[in-house]
Every structure is written in structure tokens, then in C-alpha cells.
Amino acid sequence: MNKHLRSSDYLLFNVENRVARITLNRPDKRNALHPALLAELRDALLEADDRNDVNVVILEGAGKDFCAGYDLAGAYAGFKDGTPPWDESRYRTINKSVDDDCWNMEQTQKLNMVLFDMHKPVIAKVQGNCLAGGTDLALMCDFIICAENAKIGFPAARANGTPPIQMWMYHVGPQWAKRMMMTGDNLWGHEAVRIGLVLDAVPVEQLDDAVNELARRISFVDAELLSSHKRIINAALELQGARTLQRFAVEMDARAHLSQGPRRTQFKADMAEMGLKDALRKRDEPYGDGMVKAHWLNGEKGAE
Template identity: 40%
Template sequence: MDKVIFEKDGRIARITLNRPEVMNAIDDDVPTQLEACVQKANADPDIHVIILSGAGDAFCAGYDLQFYAQSTGTNNVTQDMPWDPMKDYTFMARNTEQFMSLWRSHKPVLCKVHGYAVAGGSDIALCCDMIVMAEDAKIGYMPTRVWGCPTTAMWTYRLGPERAKRMLFTGDKISGIEAERMGLVLKAVPASDLDDAVEDLAARMATVPVNQLMMQKLVVNQAIEAMGLKNTQMIATVFDGITRHSPEGLNFKAKAEEVGWKEAVRLRDEGTWDWTDHRPINPER
């Protein structure tokens, strides 16, 4: 089964993340298949707009930690020590570039978020041109608490420095309502209205000539890229590797191997574990 599905519906291309059994978690195949679908949409002169969504109960729950963190030994995101940061960068930069196919797409990309768009899933969503969220959906990058740095680095460009720091210093998840209030997403609507809101906006955009849409997107994106987006992403992707091979990052992976990734993530996100000393947090310290 394809892990990312492409469908053409008149002037609209529908791209769907399709691993619903794991809340569309990212594995080695998803970024490659996502980029291929974006390229397919861009190659079709009849398509004006792309809608990106997720199958099942969520948009995307981030990287598949059951494979990347819980499994013992090494894989693409955890090397034996001493580690080679450029080997890590090569792997993660590939994923970042494939997520950024959404940003580079000549056809506007409208992202529909229900359930969760968290961790690497938020990277994917924030590469899109506009995001419409269900009010009760959640978005955030929890791995900033340990074992991650958002490689697409889109938080600052969408929120500005202070609000980006508020999200990245805490690793909090916020609702669609708060995301709209902060200016992170275009708008949030009741979950029952999400499909209609996205379809109405896509239909309105689809009446504009393809070349007009392309020119307007290039102008806006160039303003962001002139701020140094590429350089920022390079640093963020290197830092992402460091977070996973720091003492705290290695302790987190060891804990995931010991108790399972769900329990390790719970300890991380609740702030109840000292990853430096690999023991529960002592509030007296």
C-alpha cells in the first residue's frame, strides 16, 4: 500500500499521508513518496491547487519512534559513538528537502490538520502555504524537550522570534484555536466544518490561473528566503543530529529501549525525568 496517496479531482490534487495505523508517522519512505506526489501535481498543467491531509485519526504524529527510538542498536537517526555528524546530516537533510517540496511547489499547498500535527508532522504542515486546523487539533514540536530540533525551522518565520521561542523552549502542544490566535495557521474551525472550510478555500483558489498563483507564491516565498531560510535550515538540521547524540539524547533512546517509546515520550513531555542524570527529576535541585 502506498504510504502517500495522490488523487486528481478536477483542478485540485489531493495528497494524503496514508499510514493511519500509526497516525501517519514518518518512516524512511514517507518523505520520498510525499515529494513524488508533489512533483506529480506540479507536472499536471490542469492542477491549480494541492490539498494535503492525513488518513485516519490524525494529520501526522511525527517520526515513527517505535522504529527510530524504541528499537535497539543503531539506525539512520542514532549512530554508534563516536558519531559522524555529516552522515546524520545527509540523512536528515534529505528528509528536510523532501518536506520542502511543499514549499517549492509551484502550485499552492493547503494543509488540512485534524487530530495531531506534531514533531516531524508539524515540519510537514509548516512547509505548506496555508494551514486550516480543526479547533480541537493539536500542533507542536515536543522533541525540543529532548531528542530533536525542527529541521525545516519554519516556526520563527511563521511566528516571529518571541512566539517561536515560547513553543520551542517548552515543547508544548497547542490547539487549533491558540494556533490561529498566535498567527501560526490561517484559521481554526470546528472539526465538523473542517472539510467544508478547506474545500471552499481550495475551490476559490482553483479559479485563479496557474501562472498567477505561481507568481504570487514565488514573490512571498522569496521574501522569506531572503531572510536566510536555507542557512537556518542547515544549522537546524545539524543541531537535530546533535540533540540525538548528546548525553541526554542517548539517555532518552536508552529509556525508550527499556520501557517503550510511549512511556519514554510521556516522561519527556511531562518533564518528570532528568535526562542528564538518567533519573527522576528531584524538585529540590
């Protein structure tokens, strides 16, 4: 019996040869996130971190995508019909006030921060879409290996908010972080590796082998030494303000959620009138295919 992960509706968990494999298992929803899934993920990560037969963790998504973001189409609250089994008037409500929104997002952020705080290293295996909340997960991992044709970005930054987990700055520096946030454009995997957003990008048919080989090599190092390596480097990130920045990111995202700017106001009206799919299409239409087109990247072969 597992000590931390009692049961799981949304994940697969397996341990073999000192490697724990945690799989987001909502392929029909493109592995979209909601609080129940994130709570299970926290439990699975703690299970892997606590076990003596695990030295390294692989985090992946079932099906075609790593994770397409948060489930905005009804399951965001983590309940099957979208309605919690308690009196909502007695509790904080998202978007009711800046502080209420901050409080709620901080609870979600704590679930993601387990990736940063746990002692054992985590490799994100990214294929297909890694968007919005999916990047919150991937960029908190210690390594990202992606398919060359993976699509990585935060398109919600165009109208809906700013990343509540802000690790873009630490991966790519200020100019590229601003470039990605201020357009909401996406990068192909083969471009993401060139700006340092990911460790490596390989043809999709080679992705399993590349991730498994890195995990295999890491797994031969004792867990105590791996912990020393991870914790000293993450301490350096903290000295650069990484943890403080996460709190500030939540506060700025809450402020953005209450914005009455025309783009956000229009998106909320479109959601009410047309539904999520058409609201997203209308939001993103001015950006064409929504992909980064930096001159020095354009000379590379596009993703197929």
C-alpha cells in the same frame, strides 16, 4: 499512468476540479512518517505540480490525525523489519557523527523542501495530532487550516532535538518560536490561529468545507499566476534567510542528537529499557497536559 508517482503504498492521490488531494494513508500509525512515505510524498507533489489539470493541492491525513511525527518504533528506516537490505558498515549511519547525521537529515529535508520549491500552492488540512515531524510538513505548506481541537507542537524538543525544518520563526516570530521550542508544549488549533501559526481554525465538523472552499477559490486562478504569487513571497522568505536557516537547523539538530545531557541520556536509556511509549510518557510527565497556558489565551474556551 502518472509521470512521477509510479505507485504508492502510503498515500492516496486524487485530482478533481483543478484540485489535487494527497492523503497520508497510515491511519493505524497516526500517519507517522518514514523515508519511504516521504519519497512517495515528494513524487506525488511533483506529479501535482507538473499536471495541467491541477492548480492547487490539499495535503491531509487519513483517519483522526494529520501526522503524529516520525515513526520511531521500528519503521523509521523505512524497512518492514527495520533492517536495510545493504551492508550498513559501508554507509553513513545516523548519530555516528555530526556530519553523518547532518547528511542523513539533509536527504530527508530535501523531500520536505519540495513543498516550498514547487510552483503550485499547498493547503495543509490539519486535524487531531500535528506533532514534531508533522509540523515539519504542515509549516512548509502555503496555508494551514486546522480544527479548533487539533493539537500542534514539537514535544520532541524537550529531550530529543530541535526541529530539523525551522519555519516556526517565520510564522510566529522569535518569542513564540522560543516559547514552543524551549518547553515542547503544544497549542490547540483555536490558539494556534491567534498567534499566526495557522491561517484559520474551525470546528472539526466544518474542516472539510473550510479547506475545500479555499481550494475552490484558489483553483479559479491560472496556475501561472498562482506560481508568480507563491514564488515572489517565498523569495522574500529566502531574503530573510529561510533556506539558509534550514541548513543551520539540521546542523543544530545533529549536534543535539549527540548531546549527553541528562534528559536525552535518560530518554535513550528509557527507550532501551521500557520501549517508546513508556519513554515518551516519562519524558513528558513533568509538563502535565503539555499545553500552552499563556494568560491571554486562557480566557478562551478550551478544546473539547
